[in-house]
Amino acid sequence: MKLDFSVVWNNLPILFDGMQLSLVLTALALSGGILLGAILAVLRLSPLRPVAWFAAGYVNTFRSIPLILVLFWFYFLVPLIIGRPVGPFYAALIAFVLFEAAYYCEIIRAGIQGIPRGQRAAALATGMTQAQVMRHVVLPQAFRNMTPVMLTQAIILFQDTSLVYVVTLYDFMTSAAIVAQRDLAIVEVYIFAACVYFCICFTASRLVGWFKSRVEVSR
Amino acid sequence: MIAVQQVSKWYGDTRVLNGCSTTIAKGEVVVVCGPSGSGKSTLIKCINGLEPFQQGRILVDNISVGDRATNLPKLRARVGMVFQDFQLYPHKTVLDNITLAPIQVAKRDKTEAEVAAMKLLTRVDLEEHARKYPAQLSGGQQQRVAIARALAMNPIAMLFDEPTSALDPEMITEVLDVMIKLAEDGMTMIVVTHEMGFARRVAHRVVFMDMGEIVEDRPTTDFFEGAVSERATRFLSKILQH
Numbered sequence: 001m002k003l004d005f006s007v008v009w010n011n012l013p014i015l016f017d018g019m020q021l022s023l024v025l026t027a028l029a030l031s032g033g034i035l036l037g038a039i040l041a042v043l044r045l046s047p048l049r050p051v052a053w054f055a056a057g058y059v060n061t062f063r064s065i066p067l068i069l070v071l072f073w074f075y076f077l078v079p080l081i082i083g084r085p086v087g088p089f090y091a092a093l094i095a096f097v098l099f100e101a102a103y104y105c106e107i108i109r110a111g112i113q114g115i116p117r118g119q120r121a122a123a124l125a126t127g128m129t130q131a132q133v134m135r136h137v138v139l140p141q142a143f144r145n146m147t148p149v150m151l152t153q154a155i156i157l158f159q160d161t162s163l164v165y166v167v168t169l170y171d172f173m174t175s176a177a178i179v180a181q182r183d184l185a186i187v188e189v190y191i192f193a194a195c196v197y198f199c200i201c202f203t204a205s206r207l208v209g210w211f212k213s214r215v216e217v218s219r
Numbered sequence: 220m221i222a223v224q225q226v227s228k229w230y231g232d233t234r235v236l237n238g239c240s241t242t243i244a245k246g247e248v249v250v251v252c253g254p255s256g257s258g259k260s261t262l263i264k265c266i267n268g269l270e271p272f273q274q275g276r277i278l279v280d281n282i283s284v285g286d287r288a289t290n291l292p293k294l295r296a297r298v299g300m301v302f303q304d305f306q307l308y309p310h311k312t313v314l315d316n317i318t319l320a321p322i323q324v325a326k327r328d329k330t331e332a333e334v335a336a337m338k339l340l341t342r343v344d345l346e347e348h349a350r351k352y353p354a355q356l357s358g359g360q361q362q363r364v365a366i367a368r369a370l371a372m373n374p375i376a377m378l379f380d381e382p383t384s385a386l387d388p389e390m391i392t393e394v395l396d397v398m399i400k401l402a403e404d405g406m407t408m409i410v411v412t413h414e415m416g417f418a419r420r421v422a423h424r425v426v427f428m429d430m431g432e433i434v435e436d437r438p439t440t441d442f443f444e445g446a447v448s449e450r451a452t453r454f455l456s457k458i459l460q461h
Binding site: 116118119121122123124125126127128129132136137140141144 | 264267269292293295296297298299300302304306307308309310319320323324325365368369371372
């Protein structure tokens with residue numbers, strides 16, 4: 001079998017557009033997921049039982065549903081409910097944010113609970129309010145400790161964005177599949193796609209390792 | 220300045236404080252001692268509201284700590300506290316550890332807060348470590364930073380919860396020296412400690428606790444030389460033996 005990689009070269013613009021969508025979706029879903037996840041984590045740790053239960057219910061629900069179902073849901077069902085189409089990009093983005101938030105909530109909650117109680121007591125003793133203690137003492141430490149886990153989750157998210165083909169979005173993987181089938185270069189294009197995913201994810205996970213060692217040294 | 224009136228506290232069914240009463244006047248240094256589990260740490264944590272209590276009253280500068288209407292952060296800002304395990308913020312430099320509350324709570328200007336912090340660091344003999352992180356300091360140095368951090372809010376009184384218990388023996392002196400200086404400057408202090416040498420030297424009064432009760436509360440010389448209760452005598456003989 002002779003491999004001809006010129007097909008990849010000739011279709012770089014399409015593949016590049018796909019990669020752009022993958023990266024933009026990852027970045028937006030990551031930011032939204034962390035933001036919503038942080039709010040959910042604070043709710044989950046609330047002393048008010050119903051509030052904590054609500055957040056726990058949210059997390060457990062989303063962690064029990066496959067991502068692809070959440071994507072379908074927002075693409076097909078939500079437009080039926082609100083009476084107008086959401087558009088594939090926003091449907092996917094909302095689905096990813098809501099889905100990732102459940103995972104980030106758990107990561108952030110564990111991070112907050114990992115900060116010794118004595119830190120809180122010491123900060124409270126200087127006259128800070130609960131909110132100030134959270135903002136200046138607990139959260140900065142918690143975020144630093146959980147950055148490696150968050151980055152790992154971001155890598156998973158990046159790979160998961162390839163699922164958006166079900167809502168007719170052209171991400172990197174979908175673009176590759178289209179090129180592969182159209183130009184009958186399945187082997188070449190899929191090898192290339194695998195290499196690209198590997199390069200990005202491997203670099204990112206090395207970054208996680210580097211960050212981890214830094215966090216551990218500064219403790 | 221600080222009045223503890225018939226304070227009792229329970230953890231579930233376990234009574235950890237039992238009708239504790241004492242008063243601390245302005246400028247007074249009081250050492251609280253007693254066997255472990257006697258409630259001494261719990262008692263001083265009740266004074267700045269870090270621990271709730273179910274019965275009795277605590278007044279700090281005539282403000283009732285246990286009162287629901289009391290603004291606890293405001294009250295705590297005026298009472299410094301030093302912990303057994305230092306509890307410096309590991310993600311902040313020594314200087315930032317000290318200036319955090321003055322900037323965030325007292326809303327002081329950053330430069331002004333830093334100038335004041337440097338003065339405090341000079342006072343605890345650590346000015347050259349201002350830019351370091353807590354992990355780069357020894358236990359004794361960390362505890363002195365913690366004292367500086369508590370002093371940065373210009374407290375009307377200082378609470379010390381076993382400040383030297385977590386330290387290696389060779390570092391205890393440097394921390395006690397800072398505390399002695401503070402006492403000599405007229406700071407109102409409540410110190411939970413087993414350092415009886417410190418008690419003898421600077422304390423005006425010694426409070427002895429056992430099983431959640433204040434058993435002895437008398438002037439220092441009286442406590443060490445006068446007739447004391449059997450429980451206190453037993454405790455003293457145990458810790459002074461060596």
